[in-house]
Every structure is written in structure tokens, then in C-alpha cells.
Amino acid sequence: xxxxxxAMALNNAxxxxxxxxxxxxxxxxxxxxxxxxxxxxxxxxxxxxxxxDLYYMDALEGGGVGRSLRDQDDIASVSALARAQADADLRxxxxxxxxxxxxxxxxxxxxxxxxxxxxQVGSILLHIFQHQVHHRGQAHTMVADAGIDPPQLxxxxxxxxxxxxxxxxxxx
Numbered sequence: 001x002x003x004x005x006x007a008m009a010l011n012n013a014x015x016x017x018x019x020x021x022x023x024x025x026x027x028x029x030x031x032x033x034x035x036x037x038x039x040x041x042x043x044x045x046x047x048x049x050x051x052x053d054l055y056y057m058d059a060l061e062g063g064g065v066g067r068s069l070r071d072q073d074d075i076a077s078v079s080a081l082a083r084a085q086a087d088a089d090l091r092x093x094x095x096x097x098x099x100x101x102x103x104x105x106x107x108x109x110x111x112x113x114x115x116x117x118x119x120q121v122g123s124i125l126l127h128i129f130q131h132q133v134h135h136r137g138q139a140h141t142m143v144a145d146a147g148i149d150p151p152q153l154x155x156x157x158x159x160x161x162x163x164x165x166x167x168x169x170x171x172x
Contacts, residue, residue: 026042059108060124
């Protein structure tokens with residue numbers, strides 16, 4: 001089996017690409033329209049996923065940008081956010097592809113309101129994956145609320161039900 005961290009990074013990339021493909025024709029107004037869910041719109045939810053990915057990747061890479069990443073304006077269009085998320089997904093995948101057991105045990109600092117907090121690399125990665133799954137689930141409901149058939153996002157890991165579009169993510 002492939003390294004589970006790399007497999008989850010590839011799953012995130014595939015699931016995000018699949019979700020963005022489903023909403024690719026959505027207008028900016030529909031993207032920003034109020035929807036049921038914690039963050040209230042697809043635009044807010046998908047921007048939140050993106051910014052939190054950037055925040056944690058900054059910590060993992062020792063970038064030092066920290067919480068100021070949250071100060072950037074939301075990306076307003078589906079296509080622009082899809083490109084930005086794809087770039088973030090590639091960055092995460094490359095990071096996971098270079099992991100070793102020693103790196104997983106290392107710690108890095110996360111910039112918190114109370115000050116820097118030391119976290120283990122493996123724990124941050126697990127959090128990124130869980131965070132994305134959690135909010136993509138909310139986006140799934142919002143897509144349905146917008147009148148678009150939400151895509152199946154859990155057909156990645158098993159051979160039995162792997163989506164044909166996931167096959168490219170398993171090419172060696």
C-alpha cells in the first residue's frame with residue numbers, strides 16, 4: 001500500500017477537483033449565495049478550506065506567514081478558487097511524497113492567537129485531511145441546495161468502487 005499520508009493527499013486533490021468540476025458552471029452570485037451549512041455559502045466554505053490548507057502548509061514548511069494568511073480576501077470565482085486549491089493540493093501532495101518516519105515525528109510551530117504552539121507534523125497532516133473532509137461534506141449539501149447533483153466524493157481508495165477519474169491519481 002502506498003504511504004497513507006500520500007494517499008490522503010491524493011484523495012484530497014481528487015475530491016477537490018471532482019467537487020470543483022461539478023460546480024464549474026456556477027455563477028459568482030450563486031457561488032456566494034446563502035446556503036445551509038456552518039460557513040453559509042460555497043464561496044465561504046471552499047475559501048475556508050483553501051486558507052486553512054495554506055495556513056498549515058506554511059507551518060509545515062516553516063514559512064512564517066502564519067495567521068496573516070487569514071487576512072486575505074476571499075477568492076470570488078469558482079474557476080480562480082479551483083486553480084488556487086489545485087496549487088495548494090499539489091503543494092500538500094509534494095510535501096507528503098517527501099515524508100519519512102522521522103519527518104512525521106518532527107514538530108513545527110503554528111501561529112495561534114495566544115502565541116506559537118508546537119505540533120507534530122503527522123498530527124497536522126491528519127488534521128488537514130480531516131478538516132477538508134469535514135468541510136467538503138458541508139459543501140456537498142450546499143451543491144445539492146444549489147440544484148446541482150453533488151458528486152460522489154468517497155470512491156477513491158477501494159478498487160471495488162474507485163471512480164474512473166481517480167485512476168490517474170494512482171498512476172506510478
